[in-house]
Amino acid sequence: MATLGDLERAVMDLLWEHQEAITANTLRDLLTQRTTGDDTVAARPLAVTTVLTVLSRLEKKGLVERERSSRPHRYHAVTSxxxxxxxxxxxxxxxxxxxxxxxxxxxxxxxxxxxxxxxxxxxx
Amino acid sequence: MATLGDLERAVMDLLWEHQEAITANTLRDLLTQRTTGDDTVAARPLAVTTVLTVLSRLEKKGLVERERSSRPHRYHAVTSxxxxxxxxxxxxxxxxxxxxxxxxxxxxxxxxxxxxxxxxxxxx
DNA sequence: GACAACTTTCTACGTACTGTAGAAGTACTA
DNA sequence: TAGTACTTCTACAGTACGTAGAAAGTTGTC
Structure with missing residues (x-):
């Protein structure tokens, strides 16, 4: 199967926490909070494109599915x-x-x- | 812990098969045979330096130990x-x-x- | 129907890991 | 001490991942 990087893992964790599908923007916000929560100094928020890239890669790996029908695409984990x-x-x-x-x-x-x-x- | 590449994995498999420590040259020979055994076309043998590099990396990862005392260094897996x-x-x-x-x-x-x-x- | 705002895709770059091995250095043997 | 065997150093190409700007597509609204 696939090995996950840190950011990929963080995204999967968030998708797993949310039973319903969520958007890239929502994910970006959640990821920013996450980083702020830590001691990590300046929690520079990620660009949305970064999140989208990661989501595409996770989709290619078969871990994530996206609903292309809804306009801001919504993403959800394929398995629990x-x-x-x-x-x-x-x-x-x-x-x-x-x-x-x-x-x-x-x-x-x-x-x-x-x-x-x-x-x-x-x-x- | 560490994730292993294909060659690293092959080396570990051989070290695990051999309870006693073996040399890089022996490993190289075994690796060459292995490849020949497969359907893999031309079993170009690896350079010994390649095997040594891999062994160094495995040592750094803590999976392999080498006996520097014996002249051709002998390598063995740290754990089963x-x-x-x-x-x-x-x-x-x-x-x-x-x-x-x-x-x-x-x-x-x-x-x-x-x-x-x-x-x-x-x-x- | 054209524009503005939002969303997605394309392209790209730096870093790290792995496979691969030549060049250069070190040690042992005759 | 010279030659051979072995080890270390250095290097490069390919892939994965974090990161994001530029470009292209979509949609609501006037």
Whole structure:
């Protein structure tokens, strides 16, 4: 699949937070706020074209869809964040010829609460 | 952590296959064979300096260690492939604010045999 | 229907990472 | 010490990403 840059990741995070599709301008505003929130010094706002470029790239990567019908195009994530993350994990795991050994190590590190959840999910 | 390029990945795979440390020249030979094995047309062998560059980069990334004592330096992976893969998976999961939801989706996709393994690993 | 305001597309540049390897430097062996 | 084997330095091309101006397209309104 695709690896995301910092800005791409930030855009995806915002799209994931918003269930409904939003515009590039809205995203730009949200991104500016985000940066302001941090300690990052001068939160110079991004140009809208920058956001649009990133959105185009994300669209090409299949992570984002745009509604061309509405005039300011509206963008939304194709999959949920959880699905995306799970897919990434599977992708990482998939390339391993020793899946069970990997799973063993993986399981060894999740919190006990999560282990409990896993037990339930696995049934019996 | 670090993302690996194709050649870097191929080198790591070879280092993981060999429990003992090996030299850049050996690696170069193995890499050449690998390429020949594939359908890839002309298996032009890599220059040793190419392999050495890649090894240096992997060393910088903390994935490889070299024994400078032995004259042709010998290289070996710092962690096992399984540990590395498990770490990558955790890294992907770690960035999620909805870990349990991700785990649920993840679990839904492993094979039944693996699910059985997981059950055992989770105890009780 | 023409203009102004807004939106999207095209093009571009700097930086970082990766594949690739020659040139130059270092060390070991006979 | 000279030759060979190995390592380090330097470099370049391709791609990905952050960034955005210039140009082109759209739409509402007078």
């Amino acid at each position: 964040r959880e699905d995306h993350t799970a897919e990434l994990m599977l992708e990482v795991l998939g390339s391993a010829p020793d899946r069970e050994a990997v799973l063993a190590r993986f399981i060894g590190t999740v919190s006990s609460g999560e282990a409990e959840t896993l037990r339930k999910l696995l049934g019996r | 492939r399984e540990d590395h893969t498990a770490e990558l998976m955790l890294e992907v999961l770690g960035s999620a604010p909805d870990r349990e939801a991700v785990l649920a989706r993840f679990i839904g996709t492993v094979s039944s045999g693996e699910a059985e393994t997981l059950r055992k690993l989770l105890g009780r």
